[in-house]
Amino acid sequence: MKRSSKWDEKTIENQLKKLPKIEDRQTKEALFEKIQEKIHENEMIQRKKKSWFIPTIATASVVFLLMLLIPPFFNKQELTTDFPEIHDEAEIMMEMNGRTDEETGIDTTEKTFEIDLANELDEQGYVGAVTPYDEDRFNDQLVTIAVVTHLPSGEMIVPITLMVNEKSLSERFLAAKETFWGEQWGIGSFPPIPINTVTIENDGIVNIDIPENSLESLSSLESEMYRLVLKETFSQQKYSEIHFTSDGKPGVAWGPYGPLNEMNLQEPNRGYYVFHSNTNHKFLVRGNKEAQENISLAEVIEKMKQSEIELGYRASIRDDVTINNIEEDGDTAIITFTEGSVTEDTIDNLMMLEAIMFAARDFGHSYVQFKGINIDRIGPYQVKELVPIPNYINFIQ
Known part of the structure; x- marks a missing residue:
């Protein structure tokens, strides 16, 4: 079909230029945060919906197949409802x-x-x-x-x-x-x-x-x-x-x-390590080794670099990561990494940060301040800001 000459590209462009100008006065950072929150909210809504959505499709498919397979028998025998009881x-x-x-x-x-x-x-x-x-x-x-x-x-x-x-x-x-x-x-x-x-x-x-x-x-x-x-x-x-x-x-x-x-329920802190299940899922777990009575947060974090394969768990802090300093200031633990140790938003880094945060929580802290990290975000955490320590571990949704 030939396009009308009345609405050629030049005419459309001129008409668009006459429209009122719309500006968004938000900063790029504020806009980005709102977009992230909206995406996160939509993900949580979808997660709560999807477990009934998939079984519904499966049920509809079974009904459709039965409609195709059963009619040839309608004229030969009467359909009975005395099916064997089936339990999933x-x-x-x-x-x-x-x-x-x-x-x-x-x-x-x-x-x-x-x-x-x-x-x-x-x-x-x-x-x-x-x-x-x-x-x-x-x-x-x-x-x-x-x-x-x-x-x-x-x-x-x-x-x-x-x-x-x-x-x-x-x-x-x-x-x-x-x-x-x-x-x-x-x-x-x-x-x-x-x-x-x-x-x-x-x-x-x-x-x-x-x-x-x-x-x-x-x-x-x-x-x-x-x-x-x-x-x-x-x-x-x-x-x-x-x-x-x-x-x-x-x-x-x-x-x-x-x-x-x-x-x-109060006992010496043993730190947090990574447990790999036989389905290749990873969970944070407390260490199984008997801990010293007066062990410090710095000592616990140092132990978290050591795997205990015979006990079923692995180190939560990578070998190539160096922590220069650990301070405790009221309800905040301050963890300073060597520059260049943490440079990417990866699962290993997320597990490490959450393990450190839960270890700090066991010492009574509510926040962690990370220093020396070269990126703004790891997983859901803005790591250049004061990070609230989660209260709930290993969330199976």
């Missing part, structure tokens, strides 16, 4: 726990795990922390629990953070411990500790009521594993002690340990 793995898991979706309070989008891991996790598999931006938005849905992962060398305790639609932290914990299954990420589940109720007091004390005599026959290994899981779960959430009752009576019979009334 998620339904079987829920039945084993004897709890429905409504009882557990786990959102279907968080429970079924029909999540496209290629989109949810980095291509190198690092399960990162909940950023302060997301924490502000979803804090009333987040909970951290510890799960047990069985390795040839022993047991690895891995803390993870989940989103659960329950009002209180104790309700979110009880729901998450019963329904999370970590096989898809190469990790285990919360051990079968029978718990009646959990109440949390303002002074940092967690009260756990357990059915009477339910832990009396634990083996030594089970007793230690249950103890470590509870310590890791609640110490990650900054509580100081657990007080136990048995059907309302003080204390609990804890296997070969005998009567146990309380559990101290």
Whole structure:
């Protein structure tokens, strides 16, 4: 078709020049930040949508295939509804726990795990922390629990953070411990500790009521594993002690340990290392080696450069990274790198910074100031500014 000469390119250009001029008075930096926030917000919305979207497409496809395959039989026999009952793995898991979706309070989008891991996790598999931006938005849905992962060398305790639609932290914990299954990420589940109720007091004390005599026959290994899981779960959430009752009576019979009334959650800091699961996902975990009583933050960070392969984890700080100085100023830890040590926004650098931040948090700090880094951003963090330390580790979305 021939274009009309009335609207040739010159005429269109002249008409466009007559339009009013529009200017954006924002600085480039402010505009960039708004764009980043909008992209991040859209990603979180898409993440919460996608777990029902994919199963819906799959269901529609199955219905379409049945419509193609079944009609030839309509004239020969009557269609019956007495099909064998089929359960998928998620339904079987829920039945084993004897709890429905409504009882557990786990959102279907968080429970079924029909999540496209290629989109949810980095291509190198690092399960990162909940950023302060997301924490502000979803804090009333987040909970951290510890799960047990069985390795040839022993047991690895891995803390993870989940989103659960329950009002209180104790309700979110009880729901998450019963329904999370970590096989898809190469990790285990919360051990079968029978718990009646959990109440949390303002002074940092967690009260756990357990059915009477339910832990009396634990083996030594089970007793230690249950103890470590509870310590890791609640110490990650900054509580100081657990007080136990048995059907309302003080204390609990804890296997070969005998009567146990309380559990101290404060212990020497062991630093954070990288655990590689058998599905190639990476998690931050606390070190397993016994720590010194009066170890300093600088000493802990120095140890984080050493892998402990026989214990199941690797160094979180690369060999080629040099830290010149570590200072502690009130609620802020100041970490100074040698110029040129950190020059790229990579997964290894993100794991290192988050490991350092969680180590600093265990010493009571709320912020980290990084110095000597040559770029502005690593992962979600503006590293030339004062960085708030995340409260939630290993976020499985």
